[in-house]
Amino acid sequence: MIIKGGQSNLEEARNYILAVLSILIGVLTVYSILRLTRNFSKCHQRARAVRTSLVVLVISAGLGSMHLLGKRTLSGFTAEDSNLFITMALYVLTLAGILYLFLRVRMLLGEREQLKELAYRDTLTGLLNKNGMDHFWDHCKSGEQLAVLYLDLNRFKSINDTLGHHAGDLLLEAVGGSLQQFSRKGKRHIFRVGGDEFVIVAKRCSRKDAEQLALKVLENITRNYKLETHELFVSASVGITMSQGRIDRKRLLQEADSAMYNAKQLGSGRYAVHKQENSLPPVKLVSSSRAQ
Structure with a gap:
């Protein structure tokens, strides 16, 4: 009887330690996830x-470790053991807690990305x-x-002044939709920087490619636009420059x-292409023919 009581106490102590370890792993997993997702949207x-x-990896390791500890804890019980239900309940609750926290973190990351989209x-x-x-x-x-x-x-200013800001907004919306097709993820980025001013930044783009892109943009933008009851012919003008060595955003713009x-x-x-020779201070310009 004394031996049985001693074994029972050892089993209880072992199960207690395993339960504490399981909780510690859960806390460490959550803490690691929060640290890794801090300032996530600002990272490269x-x-x-x-x-x-x-x-x-952290979530997988945490859930895997807790699962092994849970199996280890449950292996010490028989179906008739009175503590089996409590141990299983703690095990399931811990797993459910980790799963909830994982889903919560995922939701927060999604909300953060949505806010980023709204801001940008x-x-x-x-x-x-x-x-x-x-x-x-x-x-x-x-x-x-x-x-x-x-x-x-x-x-654009005369269109705004003559037909009103509503017509101007419709025109900008149409132009923005046309420019969307020239966007390439990771390669071309298109920005609206002013009322009717747009900037396209193309990575790994030669001067020849930039000129071809400008022609395509002009051919697409310069056309008739139907704005509710009005139909207007609108054209655009494009200026091009190329980066030289270290990127200076202010100079490029x-x-x-x-x-x-x-x-x-x-x-x-x-x-028109902005071209500055190292030996000549004046700026030279190269122009295209009218876009058809």
Whole structure:
């Protein structure tokens, strides 16, 4: 009887230790997930992928360890043991808690991504806005080859003044929808930076490719637009600049903007390339023929 009582006490102690270990593993798993998902949206794309993989590994390891501890605990009981129900209940509750926390973290990450989309997207056109552009520049690799295209609609102010802001918004919405087709995930990013001003940033893009892209954009944008009861012919002008060495966002935008104004002087539906030779301070411009 004494031996039986001693064995019973040892079993209870063992089960108690296993239960404490299971709870500690659960707490450590949750804490690790919260640490890994902190400032998740601000991380670079590669860092987010690494963190996501680590979260999956942590959850898998936590659930796996708790499952093994639960099986170890249950193996010490018989079907007639009075403590079996309590142990199984604790085991199931712990697993349910981890699963709930996992789903909760997943939901919070989803909400965070939705808030990020709202913060980085222009509500009218669906394109990225100035916040999205700042985020792009902040995460852009130094020295990466970029082509920056600055696009501006011609006669937009007169359309706004004559037909009203509602017609102007409809036009911007239509132009934004047309520009969406030129977006390429990880390669081309399109931003609305002003009333009728748009910026396209293309990665690993040569000057020749940038000029071809400008022509395609102009051919698509320069056309008739039906805005409710009005039908208007609208054209655009595009300025192009290329990154040289270390990326300077302010310089690139200023150069592309300057080239765009020179394109306007050449006529509607044209583009101009900003080219600065190292040996010559003046800026040279190369223009295209009118987009058909």
